[in-house]
Amino acid sequence: MKKYCGVFVCLCIFSFLLVGSSQAALTGNITGTIVDDTGNPLPGVMVTVQGTGLPGIRSDTTREDGRYRIVLLPPGKYTVKAELPGFKTLERKNITSKINDTTRIDMAMQVSTFEEVVVVTAEAPVLDTSTSSVGVNINREFTERLPASDSFQDAFSMGGSTTGSGNPFVHGGTHVDNVYLFDGIDATDPVTHTFGANLNADAVEEVEVQTGGFSAEYGKAMGGIVNAVTKTGGNKFEGIVRFAYTTDSLKAPYNAGHPGYEVNDHFEPTLSLGGPILKDKIxxxxxxxxxxxxxxxxxxxxxxxxxxxxxxxxxxISNDQLWEYWVGKLTWSITPSHNLELSWSHSPAKVDNDSGLSYHPEAQEQYEQGAGAPRYGVAWTYIYSSNLYFDTKYGINTIYLYTKPMNDSGLPGVYDRKAKIYYDNYTSTRTDDRQKWSLSTAATYVLDDWKGIHEFKIGAEYQEMESESYFNYSGGRYYEMNYYDRDQNYSYADDSEFGQEPYRYYAIVDPKTDKEKGEILSLYVQDGWEVKPGLTLNIGLRYDQAEYFNKLDESVTKLDGMIAPRFGIAWDINNDGKSKAYINLGRSYNTFDLTIVGANPGPTSIDQEWRYDPEDPNAADDGYYLYGQSGGETSNDRLDDGLKAEYADEILIGYDREVSPNWSAGVMLMYKATRDIIEDVGFWEDADGNMHMATDVDMSDQAAIDEWYDRVDEQQEVRYYYTNPSDAYRDYYSVELHSSARTEKFSFEVSWTYARAEGTTVNTQPGDYFTSYMQHFTVYYDTPYLSNNIDGRLYYDVPNYLKISGSYRLPLGFVIGTRSWWKSGYMYEKYGSKLPGPDGEMGTEDDINNEDPRYGDGCRLPDGRGAGRLPDVVMVEFSVQKDFDFGKWGMLTAIVDIDNFLNNQVNLSRVEDEDDWGREDGWAGPTNISFQLRYEF
Known part of the structure; x- marks a missing residue:
């Protein structure tokens, strides 16, 4: 870190002297032109802005061309006031400022000899015609009218071309390609690269979701970026008291044969309060x-x-859970030019019997986490002038994840590889403590009169992440069984004949604590160049550098040269703020995470694999012999000295149009190509030190295949080369139609996406029981057979996806809302023991020798990737709300939410094992009704 500190301090100073912008925006701008009633620009007009997002006021004076600019406005509702002696004062109310958005408010002032004020409730433009980025901005005012929308991830899933929830797939990216920001500070898990913290939805002011066309200030993501900004309080005391009530007595029955999940009657309280410590100040x-x-x-x-x-x-069995969500923020307007925000959140959780359907009651785990435990953030903005302003942020996010067996029997856990069942005990104990902190500084300089208007930005960020973890098997061992007849009452402790014992077990010798650390340095510069009114070029360049260290503080790898150019054009065809044609070309990098340290972790525990065969000459009295081991003082794995960072190149073209005030619609086309994917490739090494890669084996040469496996067995351990396999890729194509509206009566986000996602690797292990097991490294390149026949439609390929999220206000204070979708089913694979032989046909004589001896029970794809598709999913969530307005005493709202309104218990997953391929084993839950009372004051 020391080698970067001096550089970073210089960059911090440099950004204050020059120009730039923040690493992740928390604010928006309001800008426009003021003219007289003949259309001539008015210089010298005092423009002030005051509203719900900011203590005090912001102001600017119009220039010779009548332009003004109010910058760094947190999301909220504002009043824009224009004053000039000899003219009627104008006030435009209810102007919405959004994250990373420029709202254009033009005004015409009339001559007057009296002191008059003209107040207008504004219809703010719905399009930001100056940007070529794509995504959605979702505020709490919108989501609180929707059913069961109580997490910031709900906003993420509303974006077009986004599939899945929680950690979604965005424009063909995987689970680990997203970045999650809270109050502009990175809260992404440093190990899994998934969301690393949660927020109570009542604490969220707005969520900005970017799905493509990133400007240079945004990086470290090849999928999507979500930025959740928490509320700030206000000049009067306001709060929300909410009680949610759930009862299983109003849940429809599960269909016959479907496993059920039951929640006993319970209340879920929420309390939020904001207000002034000093009005217009704190x-x-x-x-x-x-x-x-x-x-x-x-x-x-x-x-x-x-x-x-x-x-x-x-x-x-019981599945008791306790989840808590704490959020706090302090906002201080030190002066009109200096603003300071301190934010904090914590979301601890504890879950009993958390392992799920495939674990026997005695094999369940207890799970504890402290996502963002706690998270701290400091944000300081300084406005030197409306043409020069600065933004500095510091944040720290800590996470703990602990798992252990629910029972204290001390027995080892057992897994049947064919039945996919765990029994006797949960397999292991694990503790993970993780931390990420970051510091960014940046500035913005606007040049008004140099061949158009330029908004220059420059910024720098330094980030450090650490992880410390411990792992051991329950009872010191973990057994694996193969499939036997149903009438055999097997337990691993039986003294049984050969063939009924577990065919292998794993053990750890001298368990050690693992430690990893990573450092990321990011720099960027960009220019938003308004060549002429209505035509803006977005030009930027970003540089990222990541270095990772093991427990000995040795550098494992350095991902350098991540130079990402970005170029976009936004064209307001009529220069009226009501339409935008745009194109964007850019490269994005994923700076990776701490899992890369596994290539050279330093001294580690010794992992042993023991196989059962009493006839083996090396077998002990219990019939087991040491088959292989890994770990110890050094790692025999290798890491490519020329390892390159993963990147995605994208091109998007779109057109948006204002249909009517506060309602827009548009179309977008996208292509994204992801390359240089990092994987661990199996190899054996000859006497001359040459590596023989699994991916280099000629699959038509059985002798070459057999030699590869024989040589690996001779080395008695699986060895990996961390590199960029030349045939690893992902491609994504999509056409998206979208529409957005925010009016007094109705609000909605609607999108339909036609897409294709294909490639070779999806950052998840194979098999239906691994669907949610997300990591960078998979088994697909471990052996020759696993490297073959692996490309095709990826499992999150969804050709058609229609989403509708919206609400409508009825008479008498009633509001109805829905979140509904229709989408094509996900792909699912067929995992088999063998691949077709050289003739390409299964079931012929040349299939005999093509079984993978290391993965004999089926990880190969005999039919290629995407062998089957699940049925289409139609889901409707429905909400009915009734407002009781008590005037100055506040408003009470009664809410009825109906989950799965159509009771469509559709099939969501199927067995992927070849022997039972295609049998349904997961379904949507039945209709469920819940109640809420929300009191706002």
Missing amino acids: WFFVSYRRSDYASSQDVRTDRFFEEEGQPYELTS
Whole structure:
């Protein structure tokens, strides 16, 4: 870190002397032109802005061309006031400022000999015609009228070309290609590169979702960027008291054979309060939500592979959960030019019996986490003038994740590889403590009169992340079984004949604590160049550098040369703020995460694999022999000295049009190509030190295949080369129609996307039971057979996706809302023991020798990627709300939310194992009704 500190301090000073912008915007701008009633520009007009997002006021004076600019406005509602002696004062109310958005408010002032004020409730423009970025801005005012919209991730999933929830796939990116920001500060998990913290939705003012066309100030993501900004309080005390009530008595029954999940009647309280400490000077906001579930779920009790037509044997176990969400913010307008924000959040959780359907009751885990535990942020903005302003942020995000067995039997866990069942005990104990902190500084300089108007930005960020983890197997071992007949009552402790013992077990010798660290340095410069009114070029260049260190503080790898050019054109064809044609070309990099340290972690625990065969000459008395081991003082894995960072190149073209005030619609086309994907590739090494890669084996040469596996077995361990396989890729194509509206009566976000996602790797392990197991490194390049026949439609390929989120205000204070969607089903694979032989046909004589000896039970794709597709999904969530307005005493709202309104218990997953491929094993839950009372004052 020392080698970067001096550079970074210089950059901080440099940004204050020159020009730039923040690493992640928290604010928007209001700009425009003021003219007289004959259309001539008016210089010297005093323009002031005051509203809900900012203590005090912001002001500017119009220039010779009548232009003004009010900058760094947090999201909220504002009043714009224009004053000039000899003219009627103008006030435009209810102007919305959005994150990273420029709102254009033009005004015409009339001559007057009296002191008159003209007040207009403004219809603010719905399009920012100066940017070529794409995405959506979702504020809490919109989401609170929707059913069951109580997390910031709900806003992420509303964007077009976004599939999945929680950690979604954005424009063909994977789970680990997104960046999550809270109050502009990176809260992405440093190990999984998924969201690393949660927020209570009542604490969120607005969520900005960017899905493409990033400007140079945004990086470290090849998918999407979500920026959740928390509330700031205000000049009067306001708050929300909410009680949510859930009862299973109003849940429809699960369809026959479907495992159930039950939540006992419970209340979920939320309290939020904001207000002034000093009016127009210091505001505060605090919020707390408690979700305490006394719940249960169905899990399997059978131990054997399910036969066709026979249901699982299920039992119900407790699944009690406690989730808490704390948020706090202090906003201080030190002077009209200096603003300081301090933010804090914490979201601890504890869940009993959290392992799920495939774990017997005695094999469940207890899970604890402290996502953002806690998260601190400091943001300081300084406005030297409306043409020069600065932004500096510091943030720290800590996370803990602990898992352990629910029972204290001390027995090892057992896994049946064919039945995909865990029993006897949960397999392991794990503790993870993670931390990420970052410091960014930047500035913006606007040059009004040099061949148009330029908004120059320059910025720098330094980020450091650390992880410390410990892992060991329960009872010191972890057994794996293969499939046996249903009438065998197997337990690993039986003294059974050969063939009924677990065929292998794993053990760890001298468990050690693992430690990793990473440092990222980012620099960028960009120019928003308004060549002429209505035509803006967005030109930028970003540079990222990432270096990762092991527990010995040795550099494992350095991902350098991440130079990302960005170029966009935004054209307001009629220069009236009502239409925009745009094009954007750019490169984005994923700066990776701490999992790369696994290539050279330093001294580690020794992982041993023991196989059962009493006839082996090396077998001990219990019939097991040491098959292989890895770890220890040094790692025999290799890391490519020329390792390159993963990148995505994209091109998007679109057109948006204002349909009517506060309602817009548009179309967009996108192509994205992801390359230089990093994977671990299996290899063996000859006497001359030459590596023989799994991906280099000629799959038509059986002798070459057999030699590769024989040589790997001789080395008695799996060895990996961390590199960029030349055939690893992802491609994405889409056409998107979208529409957005915010009016007094109705508000909605609607999108339809036609897309294709294809490639070779998706950052998840194979098999339906690994669907949610997200990481960078997969098994696809471990062996020759696993490297073959792996390209095609990716499992999150969704050709058609229609989303509707909206609400409508009825008479008598009623509001109805919905979140509904229709989408094509996900792809699912067929994982088999063998691939077709050289003739390309299964079931012929040349299939005999093509079974992978290291993955004999089926990880290969005999039919290629995307062998099957799940059925289409139609889901409707519905909400009915009734407002009771008590005037100055506040408003009470009664809410009824209906989840899965159509009771469509559609099939959501199927078995991917070849022997039972295509059998349904996961479904949507039934209709469920919940209630809320919300009191706002």
